[in-house]
Amino acid sequence: MKRILWSLLLLSLLVLVTSCRREQRGPLVPQSSEYLQWERPIPVTLDFPIPGHEDNRRRIYINPQGTEVRIESRENRVYWEYPEGTIILKEIIAGLQGEDTDSPFQITAMIKAPADPQSRGGWLWVAKSLDSGEETIVDWEFCFDCHSNANEPHPYGDGNPGNEFRDYVFHPYRRQ
Amino acid sequence: MKRFVPLTRKINLIIISSLVVGVGIVIAYFAYTQNSSLRETSQGNLRQQSDILFQSIKNAMLPGEAPIAVQLFEDIRLTNPAYKIFLLRDTGVQAFSDNSTLEVVNATLGYQAFAPREVFPQNVMVMEDDRNFSRSVRERRPVLFQETVEGKTFFTIYKPLLNLPKCSGCHGSTHTVRGVINITSDITPVVHEQRNNVLIASGFFVVVVLILTLLLSLYLHGTLIRPVKHIGDVCATVTDGDFSVRVTVPNRDEIGALGETVNQMVEGLYERFELSKFVSSSTIQSIRDQEKGAKREMTLFFSDIRSFTSFSERNEAEKVVDSLNSVLNFQTQIIQGNGGDVDKYVGDEIVAIFSGDRKEEHACLSALEIQNEIMHNRDRYNGLTVGIGINTGEVILGMVGSQKRADFTVIGDHVNTASRLCGRAKPGMILISESVYQRIRDRARVKGPYRLKVKGKEKFLSVYQLLAMKRRPK
Numbered sequence: 058m059k060r061i062l063w064s065l066l067l068l069s070l071l072v073l074v075t076s077c078r079r080e081q082r083g084p085l086v087p088q089s090s091e092y093l094q095w096e097r098p099i100p101v102t103l104d105f106p107i108p109g110h111e112d113n114r115r116r117i118y119i120n121p122q123g124t125e126v127r128i129e130s131r132e133n134r135v136y137w138e139y140p141e142g143t144i145i146l147k148e149i150i151a152g153l154q155g156e157d158t159d160s161p162f163q164i165t166a167m168i169k170a171p172a173d174p175q176s177r178g179g180w181l182w183v184a185k186s187l188d189s190g191e192e193t194i195v196d197w198e199f200c201f202d203c204h205s206n207a208n209e210p211h212p213y214g215d216g217n218p219g220n221e222f223r224d225y226v227f228h229p230y231r232r233q
Numbered sequence: 234m235k236r237f238v239p240l241t242r243k244i245n246l247i248i249i250s251s252l253v254v255g256v257g258i259v260i261a262y263f264a265y266t267q268n269s270s271l272r273e274t275s276q277g278n279l280r281q282q283s284d285i286l287f288q289s290i291k292n293a294m295l296p297g298e299a300p301i302a303v304q305l306f307e308d309i310r311l312t313n314p315a316y317k318i319f320l321l322r323d324t325g326v327q328a329f330s331d332n333s334t335l336e337v338v339n340a341t342l343g344y345q346a347f348a349p350r351e352v353f354p355q356n357v358m359v360m361e362d363d364r365n366f367s368r369s370v371r372e373r374r375p376v377l378f379q380e381t382v383e384g385k386t387f388f389t390i391y392k393p394l395l396n397l398p399k400c401s402g403c404h405g406s407t408h409t410v411r412g413v414i415n416i417t418s419d420i421t422p423v424v425h426e427q428r429n430n431v432l433i434a435s436g437f438f439v440v441v442v443l444i445l446t447l448l449l450s451l452y453l454h455g456t457l458i459r460p461v462k463h464i465g466d467v468c469a470t471v472t473d474g475d476f477s478v479r480v481t482v483p484n485r486d487e488i489g490a491l492g493e494t495v496n497q498m499v500e501g502l503y504e505r506f507e508l509s510k511f512v513s514s515s516t517i518q519s520i521r522d523q524e525k526g527a528k529r530e531m532t533l534f535f536s537d538i539r540s541f542t543s544f545s546e547r548n549e550a551e552k553v554v555d556s557l558n559s560v561l562n563f564q565t566q567i568i569q570g571n572g573g574d575v576d577k578y579v580g581d582e583i584v585a586i587f588s589g590d591r592k593e594e595h596a597c598l599s600a601l602e603i604q605n606e607i608m609h610n611r612d613r614y615n616g617l618t619v620g621i622g623i624n625t626g627e628v629i630l631g632m633v634g635s636q637k638r639a640d641f642t643v644i645g646d647h648v649n650t651a652s653r654l655c656g657r658a659k660p661g662m663i664l665i666s667e668s669v670y671q672r673i674r675d676r677a678r679v680k681g682p683y684r685l686k687v688k689g690k691e692k693f694l695s696v697y698q699l700l701a702m703k704r705r706p707k
Contacts, residue, residue, distance in 0.1 A: 108396040108409040109373075197374045199395065206398040213398060227398075 085192055086164050086185040092118045092146050098230040099214070104153050107213065109203050114150040116161070119143070119230050123169075126230055135221040137229055143169040145226060162187055165200070167225070177201040178225050201225070241458050248449045252442045260441075264434040268427040275388055275420050276377055282316075283375065283392040286414050290320065290394060297347065297403075303329045317417040320394070323370050323410045325360035329353075338403045346403075360415070366391050370410050379420070386424040389417040460488045464495055476503035526631030532592040532669065533648050534573060535622045535655030536564055536603065538581040544617060556615045557581055560607075564619070567602045571595040576642055582655070586628075586643055593665075593672040596623050597702055600663045608661065622654025623699075624666040653687035654696060663699040670697045677702045 095118040103115040123143035129136055139145075148161035164185040171179040175196040182200035185192045195201075204225040210217050214228045223229050286305075293302040302320070309318050320328040328334065332349045339345050360366045369376040369391035377390045394412040396404055404411055460482045470478045476499060482492035538544075538560060545553045561583060565575050568585045572595050576584045587596045600621045607618055626647030632639045654664040670679060681697035 106406045108398070108401055108406055111407065111409060195374075199373045199393075202395055203397055209399070211398045212402060 085168060085181065085183050085194075086146070086166050087120075087144065092120070092144075095120050095146075096124060096230070098145070098226075099228040102150070102157060106153065109200070110147075110149060110165075112153050114153060114155065114159075116148040116150070117228060118146045118148075120146075124230055124232070126224075135219060137222060137224045137226070139169050139224050139226070141169050141171065143167075160187075167200075167204075178205070180204075180225060240461060241454070244453055244458065245446075245450060248453070249442070249446055252445050252449075256438055256441050256445070260434045260438045264431050267430045267434075271423050271427055271430075275418070275423050279377065279388050279390050279416060279418055280375070283390050283414050283416055286318070286416070287392060287394060290414070291397070291400075295399065299329065299335075299347075315419045317415075319358050319415045321358065321360055321366070321413045321415055323408070323412060325363070325366060327354070327358040328412050330357040334404075337405065341403055341405045358415075365389070366413060366415070369393055369413055373410055385419060385421045387417050388420050389415070391415055456484060456486075457488065460484055460492065464488075464492055467495060467499070471499050471502065476506065526629060528627055529588065529630055530625065530627050531630075531643065532587040532596040532623060532625045533628065533643065533651035534568065534583075534585040534587060534596045534599065535651050536583045536585075536600070536619050537621075537655050537658075539618045539620055539660040541581040541617070544615075548615075552615070556617055560614050560617050560619070563606060564603050567606070568599050571599040571602075573599055577640065584643075593623070593625055593669045594676070594702075594705075597663070597665065597669070597673055597677065597699055598704070600699065601702055604661055604663060618660035620655055620658030620660060621663045622651050622656070622658055622665075623663065623669050624651035624654060625668040625672065626650070626666075649689060650687070650694070653689070654685075654694075657685060657687065657696075665697050665699050667695040667697075673702065676705075 098117055098119050103117070106112045120143065122140050123145060125140050126143075127138045127140070129138075145167045147165045149163040149165060150159045150161045164187065166181075166183045166185070168181040168183060169179060170176050170181050173181055175181060175194050177196065178201055180201075182195040182204075183192055184195055204227070207213075207217065207223045207225050207227045209220055211227065217223055289305055290302045293299065293305070306318055306320060309316060322328050322334070329350075330353055335347050335349060339347060365376045365378050370393060373393050373395065375390060375392040377388065379386060379388055381387075392414040393410045394414060396406075396409055396411045400411065463482065464480050467478050467480045479499065480492035480495045482489050484492075538557070541557070544556070548556070561578060561581075564583055568575055568583070571587075572589065573585045573587045576586050578584075585596075585599075587593070587599075589595070600623060603619065603621065607614060624647050626645070628643040628645040628647050630641065630643055632641050633644065634640055650666060654666060658664045664685075665673075665679070667682070670677070670682075677699060678701040679697040679699055682695040683697070684693040685696045686693055
């Protein structure tokens with residue numbers, strides 16, 4: 058009888074611990090050996106200052122899923138929709154001046170995951186420090202608010218003069 | 234050995250622990266969720282307000298209507314004194330307190346789009362050494378925290394106003410945070426409400442636990458503890474030899490069934506106790522030991538009333554039975570007092586057995602005491618006398634009889650010899666065999682030996698008449 062009671066108690070504790078344990082994510086940002094094989098929506102290194110990245114250069118990559126972006130027109134507006142699993146990755150390189158071979162100090166990434174509770178606008182916004190290797194999911198306004206401007210006319214890239222819904226992407230992928 | 238812990242204490246402990254844990258968890262959960270809900274509601278309200286302000290400022294700024302945003306803050310402060318609302322620059326200085334931002338905008342645009350202001354607010358707010366403010370600017374995220382100042386509790390939020398792409402046309406692209414919205418709300422009433430919730434829940438908890446403990450204790454006392462104690466008392470009384478008590482438990486449950494079982498057990502014990510008077514100790518012992526049969530050396534004691542047949546013919550049956558029982562009764566008491574065991578009564582004859590190292594001595598002492606009693610109390614026994622024969626030897630003990638009716642008794646040649654000696658003993662005489670004599674010779678006074686021819690024996694037996702015996706010093 059005692060053994061049964063102890064077993065039940067242990068089982069309850071196990072259930073409690075298991076249910077309370079936060080689900081651990083694996084790494085979200087791919088390794089450079091992987092993303093360097095991807096296409097680049099804009100082939101040049103962006104070297105003008107912008108809020109959020111300030112005086113740092115950016116190189117942008119998109120994974121193969123992202124190249125399957127769907128573009129359709131609904132109610133007199135053009136909608137861009139990147140498929141789930143799309144990763145748009147930005148290498149952040151210190152300073153506005155430098156060589157193309159300079160290494161980044163940070164990676165930021167947009168990962169299309171509409172079902173994820175931490176997603177905003179259907180994207181997970183992730184920043185990875187290459188010094189510490191730590192990944193941070195930016196689930197507050199910061200990235201999202203800025204990228205919301207991509208869905209209306211803005212000062213970057215083609216400027217979205219047609220007020221298209223660009224799915225929060227300033228430099229949309231266009232097939233060559 | 235484990236310490237005796239009363240059942241009452243154990244049950245009360247279980248009840249109180251269960252109630253404290255069970256009710257405690259429920260009430261603690263209730264109080265916790267209530268307070269969490271209050272706190273989250275307050276925080277949510279604050280976040281919403283900061284979001285509304287954020288959108289208001291953003292939309293007022295875009296068309297270059299900064300004065301509208303300034304007036305909005307002033308109006309909110311005046312309308313609700315419980316709120317402290319400010320828009321701060323990322324340096325911590327209150328926005329619109331001078332023309333510096335306006336000058337940056339004009340410079341970025343390349344022309345004087347906005348005329349410098351000449352009137353500035355009094356008592357300009359400056360945020361100094363506030364780590365939450367610094368964190369909000371550094372991490373570019375809202376920071377919400379609670380603090381207590383002079384007995385009052387406040388929720389404060391710092392929400393960064395980002396330099397969005399559409400803002401950068403006027404404000405430039407070199408910075409990310411344009412300013413920080415700061416709202417401080419006095420939540421002292423909410424904290425009081427939280428404390429009252431906890432106090433009320435605690436009071437409720439104590440009252441509920443006390444009432445439930447009392448009710449459950451009373452119920453369990455009536456249905457479990459009292460009946461169990463009653464059954465225990467009955468068992469204790471029976472152990473002391475009183476078989477008249479019975480369990481009276483009205484419960485129609487396991488306890489009631491236990492009471493009935495105990496009553497049946499007491500009745501059974503009583504019957505066995507009464508029956509044991511009619512069964513020899515050796516029989517009882519053999520039943521306990523589940524003996525089938527064994528050879529033992531024992532001293533056989535036969536005592537027979539002399540001329541009992543003629544006595545019974547001369548007297549009424551009632552007197553005969555009374556006299557017989559009287560003689561058998563005192564002999565039995567003497568035999569048992571000397572450690573002997575009455576094996577059986579055969580008419581007016583007693584068959585007893587003695588065992589142990591001093592069996593011969595005990596048997597002889599019993600015989601002398603019996604003859605002495607009769608000699609000094611002839612009238613009490615209506616002139617009846619007895620002859621006694623004692624012999625020692627190996628006998629067979631065993632359950633003799635049928636499956637329906639059996640006696641645990643002794644059989645064998647030495648039993649017959651003792652019986653023959655008894656048969657040859659005259660009134661008041663004690664005859665002992667050679668084997669008995671050899672064991673008591675240094676303490677006994679005897680006559681003999683006599684050579685005696687008995688039935689069933691071809692050789693003469695060497696026998697002695699026991700006259701007296703020294704008792705061992707105690």
